Amino acid sequence: MKALRGKTLLNNPAQNKSTAFTREERAHYGLQGLLPYGVTDIHIQQQRVLANLRSKSSDIEKYIYLNGLLERNQRLFYRTLINHIAEIMPLVYTPTVGEACVKLSHIFRKPQGFYLTPEDRGHMLARLENWPETDVRIVVVTDGERILGLGDLGANGMGIPIGKISLYVACAGIAPSQCMPIMLDVGTNNQQLREDPLYLGYPHPRLTGEDYLSLVDEFVEAVQQRFPSAAIQFEDFSSQNAFTLLDRYAGSGRCFNDDIQGTAAVTLAGIYASSRITQKSFADLKIMLLGTGSAATGVAELLVPAFKAAGLSEAEAYSRVSFIDRRGLVTATHALIKPRIRSFVKNLPAADFVTAIATIQPDVLIGATGTAGAFTEAVVREISRYQQHPVIIALSNPTSHTECTAEQAYQWSEGRAIFASGSPFAPVTLHGRTYHPAQGNNVYIYPGIGLGVMVSRARLVIEDMFLAAAKELANCVSVEEIERGSIYPDIVRVRDISHKIAVRVCQVAQQNNLTKMETDLFNNLEASVRELMYEPSY
Numbered sequence: 001m002k003a004l005r006g007k008t009l010l011n012n013p014a015q016n017k018s019t020a021f022t023r024e025e026r027a028h029y030g031l032q033g034l035l036p037y038g039v040t041d042i043h044i045q046q047q048r049v050l051a052n053l054r055s056k057s058s059d060i061e062k063y064i065y066l067n068g069l070l071e072r073n074q075r076l077f078y079r080t081l082i083n084h085i086a087e088i089m090p091l092v093y094t095p096t097v098g099e100a101c102v103k104l105s106h107i108f109r110k111p112q113g114f115y116l117t118p119e120d121r122g123h124m125l126a127r128l129e130n131w132p133e134t135d136v137r138i139v140v141v142t143d144g145e146r147i148l149g150l151g152d153l154g155a156n157g158m159g160i161p162i163g164k165i166s167l168y169v170a171c172a173g174i175a176p177s178q179c180m181p182i183m184l185d186v187g188t189n190n191q192q193l194r195e196d197p198l199y200l201g202y203p204h205p206r207l208t209g210e211d212y213l214s215l216v217d218e219f220v221e222a223v224q225q226r227f228p229s230a231a232i233q234f235e236d237f238s239s240q241n242a243f244t245l246l247d248r249y250a251g252s253g254r255c256f257n258d259d260i261q262g263t264a265a266v267t268l269a270g271i272y273a274s275s276r277i278t279q280k281s282f283a284d285l286k287i288m289l290l291g292t293g294s295a296a297t298g299v300a301e302l303l304v305p306a307f308k309a310a311g312l313s314e315a316e317a318y319s320r321v322s323f324i325d326r327r328g329l330v331t332a333t334h335a336l337i338k339p340r341i342r343s344f345v346k347n348l349p350a351a352d353f354v355t356a357i358a359t360i361q362p363d364v365l366i367g368a369t370g371t372a373g374a375f376t377e378a379v380v381r382e383i384s385r386y387q388q389h390p391v392i393i394a395l396s397n398p399t400s401h402t403e404c405t406a407e408q409a410y411q412w413s414e415g416r417a418i419f420a421s422g423s424p425f426a427p428v429t430l431h432g433r434t435y436h437p438a439q440g441n442n443v444y445i446y447p448g449i450g451l452g453v454m455v456s457r458a459r460l461v462i463e464d465m466f467l468a469a470a471k472e473l474a475n476c477v478s479v480e481e482i483e484r485g486s487i488y489p490d491i492v493r494v495r496d497i498s499h500k501i502a503v504r505v506c507q508v509a510q511q512n513n514l515t516k517m518e519t520d521l522f523n524n525l526e527a528s529v530r531e532l533m534y535e536p537s538y
């Protein structure tokens, strides 16, 4: 590879070190005169980044600044993100990425990731040749139809694969060059976007039915052909498409749906960890889900094997999980029950949400609705009547769409709730006591799954990997965290957690004959995975 020089080197985000180029390097690469005198190492550069970042007056300005940094100096961006993950993750991921997606066509600076539209039909493979990297291992793709809880944002949804990829690199150490964010821009039914003169997406109504499926088929085949080692992560598709695509491809290729499977694993981990606080056996728990979309259904579907592994029969496992939709408890009398939740239907009289809580008395309440305020005061008070420590997991993102805030959960439960949410909340002080809400987000799961699949080159991504990941994540919650009521570990440990999950994924792959991992690698799995993790440095 020809060494870059001068401005071309400074303009290459993967190789640029900016003011960290030494005097020798400046002379060698024709950089003299192109940089100010001072030579500052990555630590000083990081201080400058943080000072700049903290001087911005809004989160969206911080997002724009960080994105600019990613485009100027990849290693500095990732070093800073890793070292300050708790501060920066909410700026490159939920909640700020939600605002960024809403405004993406307006704040657009420079193209990032890869865009495909129906006009590329028949040429997808050729289009993928335009991507400059050849060893792609992780593809995160969205079609932008259900971006967080914000609905159809069309091509503006590209912010999500970009954010998810940033966290693949930061949280699991997959090299930036091996990651590819893709927007499968099949149009948008968001008329306001289509009519916006600044909108940058394919300005047509969404492709549907066979036209849509055949395009996704071509996309998946093209990715598999161009990048045969890549895993495909489907992200933020509409519920119906999410399940259709998972059923279509997961049995024969290396792919998974993060909203269904990643979310299921992170939620299960939280439930496992909550048992350590409530002192109730997992096998005795009753779980109630609000919402019947991808996330809630995914959680229910993973709970079944988890309960069975804990000794319950299949029928008992299904009986422990109940669904609430907009009409209340999903019962046998419901018209039009979605096929995937049919086995969870209860033979009980119709009941609204609060009445259903009184009837079933769940231990755990999980919200996956994208609807702000769906956990009302009455709901939280009702579950708190039956449970000393009700476990309340409000999964919906971004913060503006959470089912209830941390403060509401603690206030309405008189300080007894064990609370986690998809987007982070600061600690809450009530009546002189401080509570520590945890963040229940699939960021604890998908990076480790991707890393494990990458290392093992597992042919398929299977349910057992998510079950193992959930167990591993739950085990990572420390005694101190349990004592302060947190059901997820501190995010600062996420790289270690992803490493542990990746090791488990490799083992599951091996046990299921999904991998031809070299014996050497398998025998030294922990060290081998660690060695493969990218550490940004100059």
Ligand SMILES: NC(=O)C1=CN([C@@H]2O[C@H](COP(=O)(O)OP(=O)(O)OC[C@H]3O[C@@H](n4cnc5c(N)ncnc54)[C@H](O)[C@@H]3O)[C@@H](O)[C@H]2O)C=CC1
Pocket: 146, 147, 148, 149, 150, 238, 239, 258, 259, 260, 263, 266, 290, 291, 292, 293, 294, 295, 296, 324, 325, 326, 327, 367, 368, 369, 370, 371, 374, 395, 396, 397, 398, 401, 421, 422, 423, 440, 441, 442, 443
């Ligand atoms: N914390 C995390 O890691 C994750 C969080 N999520 C969040 O979960 C939310 C839902 O995601 P998906 O399940 O993929 O969406 P979805 O669109 O597939 O499902 C949403 C479901 O909620 C129902 N719903 C909406 N408002 C309701 C209400 N007031 N009462 C009862 N049901 C209601 C809808 O009818 C639908 O069944 C989103 O906000 C998303 O950001 C999703 C994946 C991961």
Ligand SMILES: CC(=O)C(=O)O
Pocket: 094, 147, 148, 149, 236, 258, 259, 396, 397, 422, 441, 442, 443
């Ligand atoms: C976290 C995530 O994947 C979502 O909210 O869709």
Ligand SMILES: [Mg+2]
Pocket: 148, 235, 236, 258, 259
């Ligand atoms: Mg998602």
